[in-house]
Amino acid sequence: MLGVGAFWYAPCSISATTGSRLEDTVSPEAYAPGLSLAFRQFQARRFTSAPAKAGSGPTQVNLIFHVLSGQAMEGNVSESVLTAQVSVLNEAYRSSGLHFNVAEIRRYPDSEYFGGGCFPTTERGIRMKTELAVNPARFVNIYTCKLQLPYIAGYGTLPNEFPEDDHRHGVIIDYGTLPGSAPPLDLGHTLVHELGHYFGLFHTFQGGCAEPGDGVSDTPAEASGSYGCQIGRDTCPEAGADPINNFMDYSEDSCTNNFTPLQAVRMQAAIAAFRPTLLETAFSIGPGMTGSWFDPAQNGHGFSVEILPGNRMLAYWYVYAPNGGPVWIFGTGPINGNAAVIEGFQKVGSGGRFPPNFNPATLQNQPWGTLTFTFTDCNTGQVSWQPVVAGYTSGSMGITRLTMPAGLSCP
Numbered sequence: 244m245l246g247v248g249a250f251w252y253a254p255c256s257i258s259a260t261t262g263s264r265l266e267d268t269v270s271p272e273a274y275a276p277g278l279s280l281a282f283r284q285f286q287a288r289r290f291t292s293a294p295a296k297a298g299s300g301p302t303q304v305n306l307i308f309h310v311l312s313g314q315a316m317e318g319n320v321s322e323s324v325l326t327a328q329v330s331v332l333n334e335a336y337r338s339s340g341l342h343f344n345v346a347e348i349r350r351y352p353d354s355e356y357f358g359g360g361c362f363p364t365t366e367r368g369i370r371m372k373t374e375l376a377v378n379p380a381r382f383v384n385i386y387t388c389k390l391q392l393p394y395i396a397g398y399g400t401l402p403n404e405f406p407e408d409d410h411r412h413g414v415i416i417d418y419g420t421l422p423g424s425a426p427p428l429d430l431g432h433t434l435v436h437e438l439g440h441y442f443g444l445f446h447t448f449q450g451g452c453a454e455p456g457d458g459v460s461d462t463p464a465e466a467s468g469s470y471g472c473q474i475g476r477d478t479c480p481e482a483g484a485d486p487i488n489n490f491m492d493y494s495e496d497s498c499t500n501n502f503t504p505l506q507a508v509r510m511q512a513a514i515a516a517f518r519p520t521l522l523e524t525a526f527s528i529g530p531g532m533t534g535s536w537f538d539p540a541q542n543g544h545g546f547s548v549e550i551l552p553g554n555r556m557l558a559y560w561y562v563y564a565p566n567g568g569p570v571w572i573f574g575t576g577p578i579n580g581n582a583a584v585i586e587g588f589q590k591v592g593s594g595g596r597f598p599p600n601f602n603p604a605t606l607q608n609q610p611w612g613t614l615t616f617t618f619t620d621c622n623t624g625q626v627s628w629q630p631v632v633a634g635y636t637s638g639s640m641g642i643t644r645l646t647m648p649a650g651l652s653c654p
């Protein structure tokens with residue numbers, strides 16, 4: 244294969260049989276010392292400097308999905324599938340302090356790169372990224388295409404493998420690993436895993452039983468990748484059963500459910516050391532974001548946004564309850580660059596009456612969940628939500644500006 248020697252990619256297979264996965268010729272050891280150093284320095288800084296300021300919220304990471312498709316639109320996955328995938332990411336990375344937003348979805352019908360042409364170690368796969376990557380320093384470029392299931396589910400690059408703005412940074416996944424696909428790759432954990440590589444994690448079985456293994460001390464040593472869901476598997480003499488439930492092992496989707504605390508620290512360290520621009524946003528929320536926002540394809544519900552003093556945002560969502568009937572969800576939250584995380588409440592109680600018979604004592608505010616707004620410019624944004632109230636489901640949608648108050652300008 245052309246180009247294999249130049250890069251290390253993380254080939255990932257979660258097949259029911261073992262020993263079938265493709266191995267690259269360059270080992271991640273080449274990048275391990277840099278990542279380990281960044282990890283140690285980051286931890287040293289954490290213990291000697293003031294803690295991060297309260298209320299700053301999770302680290303916001305912006306994604307660009309490149310949806311490649313073939314003949315008869317094979318692989319042209321719907322926006323709702325991608326929304327489900329992002330919800331899976333946000334759930335998986337919640338304890339790691341990372342939150343993902345979709346900045347853009349680009350589609351390439353009948354692409355020459357769809358069927359195997361997206362293989363990152365081939366000349367064509369390299370050309371694909373050269374042509375399609377969008378601002379790789381600032382966005383995580385994710386390509387969905389057709390790899391070679393069940394043997395190759397996805398590839399992720401390492402954060403110190405290339406300069407920040409190199410177009411080769413990115414993640415490639417088989418579209419058959421997105422949520423709702425066929426088991427055992429049906430829960431979207433392939434992208435969770437590949438992004439783990441993207442943020443500097445190795446497989447939990449990296450280096451086998453020997454130190455330093457994967458460079459993370461709270462993942463027990465493991466001789467080789469697990470498959471299926473081998474509960475109780477213990478392949479090394481060192482303490483601890485194999486971390487088969489870790490997202491960075493090879494277990495099937497229904498078996499994986501966690502990153503360890505030190506994996507979370509290692510990811511934050513790698514971003515700080517090698518990918519700081521990923522956290523810079525080209526756009527910051529200012530007073531001019533005040534106005535009404537909606538999705539034209541869903542005309543009839545939408546958001547009212549106000550920017551408040553103290554770098555806070557107020558948002559109302561005029562929408563409908565799962566079983567019908569209007570509901571409004573509202574709250575305030577801190578602004579962090581181009582994002583604002585709102586703790587939402589909903590009005591509940593049937594005691595409300597039209598004035599003069601209105602009685603405020605009959606109304607209550609019930610915690611509803613979280614709304615995360617991210618804006619790419621003055622007129623474009625994305626909202627994702629994570630409800631805590633039964634009956635509501637999490638999701639996300641793109642929004643565009645409907646109105647702007649007189650006298651305001653943006654930016």
Ligand SMILES: [Zn+2]
Nearest residue numbers: 253254255446
């Ligand atoms: Zn992997």
